[in-house]
Amino acid sequence: MTARRLGRNQQGSRYDLVLRYDISLKMINFRRLVVKSALSCAMLLAASTAVAQSTSPSPPIIVLGRALALPPGTPVYGETVIDAERLRTEASGRVEDILRDVAGFSAFRRSDSRSANPSAQVANLRALGGNAASRTLVLLDGVPMADPFFGSIPYSAIVPSRLSAIQVARGGGGGAFGAGAVAGTIAMASATHDDLNLVSAEALSGSRSATELSATISPDVGTGFVSVSGRYERGDGFDTTPIGQRVAATSPARYAGWSTSLRAVVPTSGQGEIQARILVYRDDRTLRFQGADSHAEGQDVSVRLIQRGPWEVDAIAYVQARNFANITISSGTYRKTLDQRNTPALGLGGKLELRPPVGDDHLLRFGFDARRASGDVSEDAYNASLATNPLTERRHSQGKQLTVGGFIEDDWTISRLLLTGGARLDHWTISDASFERQNVSGVLLQSLTDYPVRASWEAGGRVGALWKTTDTFSLRAAAYTGFRIPTLNELYRSFTVFPITTNANPNLVPERLRGAEIGIDFRPEPGFEMGLTAFDNRLNNAIANVSISNIVRERRNVSAIEAQGLEFSLSARVERFVVSGSYTYSFSKVRSPGTVLDGLDPAQTTRHAGSATLSWSSRRGPLVAVTLRYVGRQYEDDLNIDRLPDALTADGFVRIALAHGVGLTGRVENIFDTPIYTRRITSPILSEDLGAPRTLWIGVKFDVGR
Numbered sequence: 040m041t042a043r044r045l046g047r048n049q050q051g052s053r054y055d056l057v058l059r060y061d062i063s064l065k066m067i068n069f070r071r072l073v074v075k076s077a078l079s080c081a082m083l084l085a086a087s088t089a090v091a092q093s094t095s096p097s098p099p100i101i102v103l104g105r106a107l108a109l110p111p112g113t114p115v116y117g118e119t120v121i122d123a124e125r126l127r128t129e130a131s132g133r134v135e136d137i138l139r140d141v142a143g144f145s146a147f148r149r150s151d152s153r154s155a156n157p158s159a160q161v162a163n164l165r166a167l168g169g170n171a172a173s174r175t176l177v178l179l180d181g182v183p184m185a186d187p188f189f190g191s192i193p194y195s196a197i198v199p200s201r202l203s204a205i206q207v208a209r210g211g212g213g214g215a216f217g218a219g220a221v222a223g224t225i226a227m228a229s230a231t232h233d234d235l236n237l238v239s240a241e242a243l244s245g246s247r248s249a250t251e252l253s254a255t256i257s258p259d260v261g262t263g264f265v266s267v268s269g270r271y272e273r274g275d276g277f278d279t280t281p282i283g284q285r286v287a288a289t290s291p292a293r294y295a296g297w298s299t300s301l302r303a304v305v306p307t308s309g310q311g312e313i314q315a316r317i318l319v320y321r322d323d324r325t326l327r328f329q330g331a332d333s334h335a336e337g338q339d340v341s342v343r344l345i346q347r348g349p350w351e352v353d354a355i356a357y358v359q360a361r362n363f364a365n366i367t368i369s370s371g372t373y374r375k376t377l378d379q380r381n382t383p384a385l386g387l388g389g390k391l392e393l394r395p396p397v398g399d400d401h402l403l404r405f406g407f408d409a410r411r412a413s414g415d416v417s418e419d420a421y422n423a424s425l426a427t428n429p430l431t432e433r434r435h436s437q438g439k440q441l442t443v444g445g446f447i448e449d450d451w452t453i454s455r456l457l458l459t460g461g462a463r464l465d466h467w468t469i470s471d472a473s474f475e476r477q478n479v480s481g482v483l484l485q486s487l488t489d490y491p492v493r494a495s496w497e498a499g500g501r502v503g504a505l506w507k508t509t510d511t512f513s514l515r516a517a518a519y520t521g522f523r524i525p526t527l528n529e530l531y532r533s534f535t536v537f538p539i540t541t542n543a544n545p546n547l548v549p550e551r552l553r554g555a556e557i558g559i560d561f562r563p564e565p566g567f568e569m570g571l572t573a574f575d576n577r578l579n580n581a582i583a584n585v586s587i588s589n590i591v592r593e594r595r596n597v598s599a600i601e602a603q604g605l606e607f608s609l610s611a612r613v614e615r616f617v618v619s620g621s622y623t624y625s626f627s628k629v630r631s632p633g634t635v636l637d638g639l640d641p642a643q644t645t646r647h648a649g650s651a652t653l654s655w656s657s658r659r660g661p662l663v664a665v666t667l668r669y670v671g672r673q674y675e676d677d678l679n680i681d682r683l684p685d686a687l688t689a690d691g692f693v694r695i696a697l698a699h700g701v702g703l704t705g706r707v708e709n710i711f712d713t714p715i716y717t718r719r720i721t722s723p724i725l726s727e728d729l730g731a732p733r734t735l736w737i738g739v740k741f742d743v744g745r
Contacts, residue, residue: 103232112450112459115503121205128664130690135194142623152194154292157335164222166625169641176220187386188414190526196298196320211521211552212501221521221552243738249274269299288373296322310347328368337361351394359386369423384414405447413439436531438472455507462500518555566612602627620651647671664692706736
């Protein structure tokens with residue numbers, strides 16, 4: 040996993056060589072674990088199948104691969120569900136763009152995972168962004184997907200065709216893994232047995248020599264099934280730099296990557312099943328300048344036990360190995376300034392949730408969860424002012440985090456009234472932190488090993504009510520708290536995005552959210568839903584990138600970010616037409632009394648955002664979908680100096696059946712070629728980035744049913 044990135048530095052110190060050996064050994068051991076897990080899944084499937092065939096000749100009919108039913112109190116928090124049909128009609132084919140259907144969702148910058156730095160791919164809601172950290176909990180089959188070091192989301196490895204639905208709940212706190220859900224929760228569910236064909240394959244060719252290949256095979260094995268899928272993509276990329284700012288070293292945003300997933304679902308006795316998943320991915324990109332290359336890779340393994348019946352159980356265990364490397368190029372000399380050559384991170388965790396039988400009017404669930412994250416950064420600094428571009432020093436930093444929590448929640452149905460409430464108690468620890476600098480000869484220049492171990496308890500919860508006044512109208516209200524500890528990246532890793540350097544801060548304290556909302560839902564008939572929500576959130580000790588000078592920022596806790604707003608959603612199905620849309624107005628301000636930041640907008644947050652999709656399909660004819668998205672003006676920086684203009688874009692999707700199981704696919708991104716500014720710095724020099732221009736795709740899709 041690390042040989043390619045580490046092999047370029049053969050003159051390192053003895054300490055560095057020992058570090059490389061230790062990291063490589065860990066990665067080799069994890070690869071063995073992945074292989075063993077795959078073999079174990081296969082053996083488990085075979086053994087379970089034999090038992091099922093011998094003891095249960097008539098197994099119960101259930102949808103294999105599905106999680107436990109959502110608690111009845113889920114709608115209290117204004118959930119939004121993106122279904123399988125929408126997941127497969129996105130023009131870009133990327134899950135982060137599909138999430139933009141939920142107005143208020145932001146991924147820090149407006150770029151997708153083809154032209155953004157992987158470490159800045161985050162998930163935020165309700166204008167509670169402002170820095171490259173996820174304040175929204177992102178789950179895949181109940182497993183947190185955030186990188187153990189950066190807190191970023193590997194969007195390129197999450198393929199929409201592998202999913203059955205995405206459920207988005209805005210607002211903090213709640214259930215398992217709640218230590219991080221300050222802005223909300225995005226729960227992604229893998230495709231179930233009924234969602235999958237026996238074989239599916241698609242090949243697409245796009246603008247700028249882009250290629251996308253994907254395939255999935257999902258055979259039944261005994262009473263269970265296995266699904267193996269893979270996707271490969273590459274492209275020469277577009278010029279993110281406006282034409283007037285390009286230089287000889289300017290490079291298009293080239294990208295190449297692949298991911299593969301193995302999922303096995305094994306029925307057990309009764310109404311239970313074991314779900315095992317392995318995900319392996321790699322992602323390489325070049326951003327803005329030649330040589331400004333980034334590399335990300337990961338290997339995830341998770342096992343989940345679902346037990347239905349009087350006593351319901353949801354138990355999860357997972358392990359994640361991630362790595363990241365990035366080269367920073369000077370915007371003045373276009374030479375290498377920093378090679379962040381190795382950032383291995385390891386995440387371990389799990390949860391146990393129990394739902395005892397307490398009567399038809401109650402759904403009680405309780406349990407505990409834990410997450411452990413460790414990571415370290417090895418990087419080399421270079422003198423970009425000299426033509427020889429010599430190495431000047433080596434740096435290494437590391438740290439560990441552990442969060443353990445318990446939760447309990449009850450949903451109580453009283454005729455047309457639904458009451459829900461829950462509480463969490465978490466204990467977090469930040470430990471084993473250090474920072475060292477060496478010169479090229481291996482002489483120690485600085486060593487900080489006396490970072491104190493920090494630990495504390497956090498208590499929180501949420502309460503809410505849903506009153507169905509009639510079969511048509513519902514009223515709801517909720518209040519909640521939540522917290523997020525700073526990531527290892529925020530604590531210990533500095534970074535540069537030309538020409539701004541943002542310094543880490545090992546003294547950051549956790550963010551704490553308090554919020555409330557009220558809403559109304561209108562369902563006059565099946566297939567038509569409309570909702571309106573008003574919210575008021577306050578994020579205390581919010582972590583922001585605070586300007587120290589015009590080229591230096593530092594991560595600091597500010598007093599708070601306050602966000603109020605309105606959210607509107609609509610979905611309707613009329614015969615073969617489906618329309619869905621959402622809009623949000625967010626009034627978000629930084630509260631930092633006595634500083635210049637007080638009363639300013641948080642960086643990278645917009646007041647207005649909206650999305651609308653109209654699709655039409657026939658039984659054997661074409662499927663057509665058009666999506667409009669709008670994002671309002673926002674500021675690049677914390678001082679509200681550099682403003683990014685608004686953008687209205689349109690995307691199109693069409694699929695035409697050619698023969699049984701064979702279809703022709705056409706996709707168009709940014710139909711009107713609207714300029715989408717994703718970054719703007721005006722001082723000390725003008726430096727801007729653009730998002731994806733008009734992009735055309737054409738391809739063939741092949742399906743074989745069961």
